Amino acid sequence: MxxxxxxxxxxxxxxxxxxxxxxxxxxxxxxxxxxxxxxxxxxxxxxxxxxxxxxxxxxxxxxxxxxxxxxxxESNSKINEPILKGYFNHLSQISSDLGLPVDHTTLQASMRLPDVVKTEYETLDxxxxxxxxxxxxxxxxxxxxxxxTEGQALQADIVGNVKAINQLLTDIEPFEKLRIEALKVRLADNLESLKLNGNVDENRFEQELIFYLEKLDINEEKVRLANHCEYFFETANQNGSSGKKLGFISQEIGREINTIGSKANNSEIQRIVVQMKDHLERVKEQLLNVL
CATH class of the missing domain: 3.30.230 (Ribosomal Protein S5; domain 2)
Structure with a gap:
């Protein structure tokens, strides 16, 4: 936990x-x-x-x-009476010689002189x-x-955000087929607009289209992202210090989200990716305080 x-x-x-x-x-x-x-x-x-x-x-x-x-x-500080009396008598004699009064100020002056107050150091029992x-x-x-106790609140917030990322991953699926069909139509329309008078090799066109679509395929990233989320949940439920490990997993989650975004080629998928990034930033912020 x-x-x-x-x-x-x-x-x-x-x-x-x-x-x-x-x-x-x-x-x-x-x-x-x-x-x-x-x-x-x-x-x-x-x-x-x-x-x-x-x-x-x-x-x-x-x-x-x-x-x-x-x-x-009791106090550790003690007054060294013999030294204090010696100082006082000496100052009193000097004051009398100078015609100065001997009063409480003489005692105050004596108290400020070295070694009047001594500290007795204890030994550890x-x-x-x-x-x-x-x-x-x-x-x-x-x-x-x-x-x-604080960790329980953190866990609820962090795991909740990762679950939201996992859910958003399933929200991408309906738009995947739509973007592929839209891409095929757009490429076909562009070829038609070139007015090549039927000089287009359909087989070659299909091959190039497949090659192009493979570059935009995000299935591998989706599988890895789902696996990272699952690993995150498992690690969050383990005992002991897991903050650094969860931080590494969150970096991998962010890498897959960024790749999906770069391959999306669809405005709806891009919006979902932005939501994923928002949840991931909340996770990273909270992970800074996880043991």
Whole structure:
């Protein structure tokens, strides 16, 4: 069954006094194109994350985000009290020597000096990571469900247009005999207008006519077009990624439609060919978003 490359998946959970939100968004792309945004603590797992995304999503432009909110009172940033007091005392002494007041602005100036605020870096808790990874997989399941739902709508539209092309193919048949008869009459009338006084070899005329009509015969193109449409239906119903394959089949369908149009030599058939091309353009447009 057809799946879309467009999708969205999300997972929210809490672990170790932290609230995590994982979001995965995908759009259409020729290949897999992954962009990850994660807090520094989890960047060592970037390769693992990318591997899971590429295996589960296969194709598409993928944006992956992890948002973390600390629910506890603790912070990774700590004030280095001994250094702060040293700066403050030193600035206070200088202010007294210069006859300047010692107030809250002295403390503010001390806070901006190097090493007053230090950041304590955490180490990744493997038990915490296992919970995060399980929720990444859950978000991936969500986005795949989203893609499958979108794919159902895509499939209905795409297959409907190919069925319309197949139906239009049968609409050509009534005009085929008419165009051949019209061609025979036109050629005969042109010969008559030349006033050759009966010096026309009827057998040779028939041979040349048959040769000319064979060049305009579209039966082979009709058979190939019908086969391509049938192959398209079979491929659309297969499981797995089929977007590229369906794109190749649609190119073959377009090739046969163009050949029929170039050989048509009939206004009604040309109109049908134009309708076929219209349906095919809709198919190609929608296939850009098929996985």
């Amino acid at each position: 057809i799946k879309s490359m467009t999708g969205f998946g999300k997972a929210e959970f809490e672990v170790n006094n932290k609230k995590f939100t994982i979001e995965i968004k995908s759009l259409n792309s020729k290949q897999i194109d992954i962009n990850t945004r994660t807090p520094a603590l989890y960047r060592e797992k970037d390769i693992v994350i990318r591997k899971a995304l590429s295996e589960k999503l296969e194709r598409g432009k993928v944006d992956f985000n992890i948002y973390v909110e600390n629910l506890g009172d 493997e038990a915490e990571w296992e919970t995060i990874y399980a929720n990444i997989l859950s978000a991936l399941n969500d986005i795949n469900d989203f893609r499958a």
